[in-house]
Amino acid sequence: MQHSVRSDGGSWLGWLDSRFEEHSALIAAALIALGFIWRLWLAQATFFNTDEAWHFSLANQSSAWLAYKASLTISHPPLLILMLHFWRVLGTSNLMLRLPSVLAGTTFCWISYRWLGLVAGRAAAWAGLILATFLWPMISTSAEVRQNPLLLVFAVGAVYLLERALAENSVGKMLASAACLYLAMLSHYSAFFVAGALGIYAITRMWAQRPRRALLLSWVAGQTGGVALAGFLYKTHLGRLGSLLDQSLLPPQYLFSSYFHSGKDHIVPFLYRGTFGVFRFIFGQTQIGQLAAILFFAGLVILLFAGKPAARARNRALAILLVLPFASNWIAAAAGLYPYGRMRQCMFLAIFALAGVSICVARILKERPSLATAVALGIVILCQALGTRQDRDALPLADQRHEHMDQAMQFIRSHVSVEDVIFTDKATSFQLTHYLCLQQPVVLQRFAAQMETFRCDGLRIVLTGPAAGALTADTLAAGWQNTAKGLHAAGQVWVVQGGWASRLGESLRDTDAEFSSITPHAFGRYFEIFEMPPRHSSPSPTLSQVRISLQCQPTAST
Numbered sequence: 001m002q003h004s005v006r007s008d009g010g011s012w013l014g015w016l017d018s019r020f021e022e023h024s025a026l027i028a029a030a031l032i033a034l035g036f037i038w039r040l041w042l043a044q045a046t047f048f049n050t051d052e053a054w055h056f057s058l059a060n061q062s063s064a065w066l067a068y069k070a071s072l073t074i075s076h077p078p079l080l081i082l083m084l085h086f087w088r089v090l091g092t093s094n095l096m097l098r099l100p101s102v103l104a105g106t107t108f109c110w111i112s113y114r115w116l117g118l119v120a121g122r123a124a125a126w127a128g129l130i131l132a133t134f135l136w137p138m139i140s141t142s143a144e145v146r147q148n149p150l151l152l153v154f155a156v157g158a159v160y161l162l163e164r165a166l167a168e169n170s171v172g173k174m175l176a177s178a179a180c181l182y183l184a185m186l187s188h189y190s191a192f193f194v195a196g197a198l199g200i201y202a203i204t205r206m207w208a209q210r211p212r213r214a215l216l217l218s219w220v221a222g223q224t225g226g227v228a229l230a231g232f233l234y235k236t237h238l239g240r241l242g243s244l245l246d247q248s249l250l251p252p253q254y255l256f257s258s259y260f261h262s263g264k265d266h267i268v269p270f271l272y273r274g275t276f277g278v279f280r281f282i283f284g285q286t287q288i289g290q291l292a293a294i295l296f297f298a299g300l301v302i303l304l305f306a307g308k309p310a311a312r313a314r315n316r317a318l319a320i321l322l323v324l325p326f327a328s329n330w331i332a333a334a335a336g337l338y339p340y341g342r343m344r345q346c347m348f349l350a351i352f353a354l355a356g357v358s359i360c361v362a363r364i365l366k367e368r369p370s371l372a373t374a375v376a377l378g379i380v381i382l383c384q385a386l387g388t389r390q391d392r393d394a395l396p397l398a399d400q401r402h403e404h405m406d407q408a409m410q411f412i413r414s415h416v417s418v419e420d421v422i423f424t425d426k427a428t429s430f431q432l433t434h435y436l437c438l439q440q441p442v443v444l445q446r447f448a449a450q451m452e453t454f455r456c457d458g459l460r461i462v463l464t465g466p467a468a469g470a471l472t473a474d475t476l477a478a479g480w481q482n483t484a485k486g487l488h489a490a491g492q493v494w495v496v497q498g499g500w501a502s503r504l505g506e507s508l509r510d511t512d513a514e515f516s517s518i519t520p521h522a523f524g525r526y527f528e529i530f531e532m533p534p535r536h537s538s539p540s541p542t543l544s545q546v547r548i549s550l551q552c553q554p555t556a557s558t
Contacts, residue, residue, distance in 0.1 A: 016370040021122065028113055028129060035133035036106040042143040042397075043098035047405035049395060050499045052145040053430035056097060059084035060441055072237055079186035080147050092439045094402060097145055104149035105142020108156055109133040115160040116355055118167070119318055123362035123372040124355075130376035131354045136284045136387055141347060147188040148347045154184035155194045156351050159321075162198060166205050171218045178222025182229055189238065190348040193332070195226055197324035197352075204317045258339035270340075271330050277342035278326075282350045285383040292357050292379075296322075299360030306363070322352045395500070399524035408523040409435050412496070413457070419491030422461045423532075425471050428498040429463040431527075432456065462487055471497055473507035477515065484532065493532045505530040 020027065048056070058070040059081045071081035083100060090096055109132045117125035132138055142149050161177035164170065181198065184191035202219060260270050279296070280289030303319035326349060333340035340346060358376070365371040413436075416422060424432065433442055437456040447453045450465040464471070476483075476495070484493055497504045505520025505528055520530040 017368060020126070020369040020373075024122070028110075031129060031133055032106060032109050032113075035109055035139070036102065038134075039102045039105055039139055039142045040095070042139060043102050044093075044095040045402060046094070046143070046395075046397065046400040047402045048094060048145070048431060048434055049400070050427040050430050052097075053434040054427070055080060055145050056084060056088075056092075056439070057430050057433055057441075060088065060439060061085060062441075072240075075241055076147050076188060077186045077233060077237065079183065080145075080150060083150075084145070088439075098143055101142055101144060101146065101149040104153040105138070108142075108149070108153040109138075111153065111156045111160050112351070112354070115156060115163060116358060118160070118163050119314075120355070120359045121362060121367055123365065123367045123369045124358045126369045127361045127372040127376040128354055128358035130373060130380060131358060132350075134377075134380045134384075135282065136384055137282055138350065141344070146344070148344055151184055151188035151191055151348055152351065154180045154187060155191055155348060158184060158194070158198060159351065162202060165215065166202070166209060166211065169212055169215055171214050174215055174218040175222060178219075178225060181222070181226060185226070185229055185233065188348065189233075190338075190345065192230065193325045193328040194348055194351075195230075196328050197321060199223060200324055201317060201321040204320060205314075208313050208317070258341045258343055258345075260333050260336055260340070262336070267334055271333065274333065274341035275326070278340070278346050278349050279353060281342040281344075281346070282353055283379075283383050284387045288379060288383050288386075292353070295360040296353055296356035299356040299358075299363070302360060302363045322356045325349055325352050395526055399526050401524065404524040404527055405431075405435055408527050408529060411521060411523075411529060412436060412459070412494075416459055416494050417491050418458050418460075420459070421487045421491070421493050422459060422496055423463075423487060423493055424461060424496045425464045425469065425499070426452075426466045427470065428496055429461060431498045432461060432496065470499055470501040471495065471504060472501075473504060473511045476504075476508055477511045480514075480532070492534070494529060495532060496527075496529050498527045500526065502526050502528070504528055 054074075058074065059067050061067040061070055064082060064085055067081055067085035068078050071078035074081075084097065087100060088097065109129060112132045113125050113129040116128040141152075157180035158177045161173045161180060165173035165177055177198075181191070181195055184194060206216065206219070258274075260267065276290050276293050279293040280286050283289040283292050300319045300323055303315040303322075307315050329338060329340050329346065329349065332338035338345070358372070361375055362368075362372045365375065412422070422432070433439075433454075433456065436459070440456075442454040442456055444452045444454050447462055451462055452465070453460060453462045455461070487493055495504070502525045503520075505518050505522075508515045509518045509520075515533060517533050518530050520528050522528050
């Protein structure tokens with residue numbers, strides 16, 4: 001059967017596009033199901049990093065009130081911790097605790113697809129679906145116990161429902177959009193940037209559209225509730241973050257380069273680097289991330305100046321929506337209030353970055369769904385094949401396989417006796433609590449030299465204070481003999497380090513001949529156990545001699 005040649009790209013492309021339209025729901029569902037399976041596999045294949053174990057330890061309380069109080073000790077709103085507190089009843093395996101994130105991340109892909117189809121057409125929707133579902137950073141973000149998956153799904157839900165409310169003059173959908181925005185604000189404070197952008201976008205649309213009074217009043221009610229919620233969060237938590245961070249796991253120089261310093265940086269180069277860094281983080285590959293940033297801004301230009309006159313007003317409003325979250329982050333960064341660049345703190349920008357790139361790809365390819373899908377798949381394949389480690393807190397998959405943690409816990413149980421002491425840092429202690437203590441709550445007691453101690457599975461663990469950061473070879477080597485005596489170990493002292501540091505034992509062995517006998521046992525590159533050499537006999541030290549001067553080293557962010 002012959003097909004007539006079409007001027008818009010040929011009969012076979014027309015046939016393929018028509019098949020896309022005919023089976024769009026089935027194809028989209030299949031792609032999202034594949035993305036769900038990939039996220040599910042990753043959630044069960046890897047062990048908890050220190051941040052995930054920390055989050056669970058806060059949620060693992062005897063009551064919801066205690067979980068809420070514990071949530072006030074981290075730099076995020078309480079929703080994730082409270083949700084985990086109730087969810088843990090269903091199970092505490094890696095997969096079960098990560099399942100809410102997997103579900104949220106998968107739902108984000110579906111809502112993004114629906115939203116883009118509504119505001120930008122089918123070709124942009126297909127490109128956005130492929131990018132959101134299969135880019136590696138979007139997958140890995142959805143397979144961790146973190147606030148970001150909840151933020152993404154609730155924020156894009158607020159965007160989509162607002163669009164539906166304006167298109168259908170629906171009071172119910174307007175109120176549902178506000179509810180999603182509240183949940184996003186309770187998930188991550190970067191949702192405030194989304195809230196501001198949505199507010200301006202809604203005003204722009206309603207000014208041109210002149211909706212019925214009931215819809216306008218429902219929007220005003222939603223905004224009033226959002227302001228009230230923001231005030232509550234500020235009074236109970238956000239306003240106290242300065243003093244909180246002084247006592248947290250985060251040392252002073254954490255993300256130092258991601259904050260703008262007026263006496264050190266120039267704002268334009270800072271924002272330039274940060275913007276390309278955001279796209280590098282979202283796409284997981286340096287060169288393609290840089291190209292994606294160019295496509296995003298090209299998409300903004302297309303929305304502002306191209307297209308049919310009848311759709312130009314809505315396209316310009318959409319361009320405003322896509323750029324406002326970036327602009328809000330630029331302003332906050334310039335004021336020194338929020339970081340900007342290649343980090344998960346800016347993951348909220350993925351909603352708008354992926355949309356802008358998808359719109360540009362669709363317009364370049366003349367709104368061909370099949371071609372847009374193929375190009376998006378090509379981008380994903382290149383990012384997966386050539387990807388570099390863009391997240392400074394991410395562990396390589398090969399080093400985070402759960403088998404490494406299983407073997408490490410087995411090693412501890414078979415080699416460390418009840419007379420021995422396990423010495424570690426605060427961050428790694430959360431992993432030990434989670435895996436060695438089998439998710440049982442522990443009771444921390446104060447110890448000499450600003451340290452803490454607890455017992456777990458019959459073993460004694462001593463840990464450094466929160467401000468000390470990760471253990472380093474230099475800090476361990478300095479005055480180790482006095483420190484070892486201060487640990488009051490009848491047996492041997494074992495050092496355990498996880499988190500994002502590596503090769504502690506090897507570095508310590510190279511630092512001083514005293515430690516040349518150290519034999520590190522590595523379980524992947526980011527979990528290590530080794531036995532310290534026996535201490536020399538000497539007079540008992542005083543408490544001041546026991547004090548260990550640990551320098552701050554960067555640890556992971558939540």
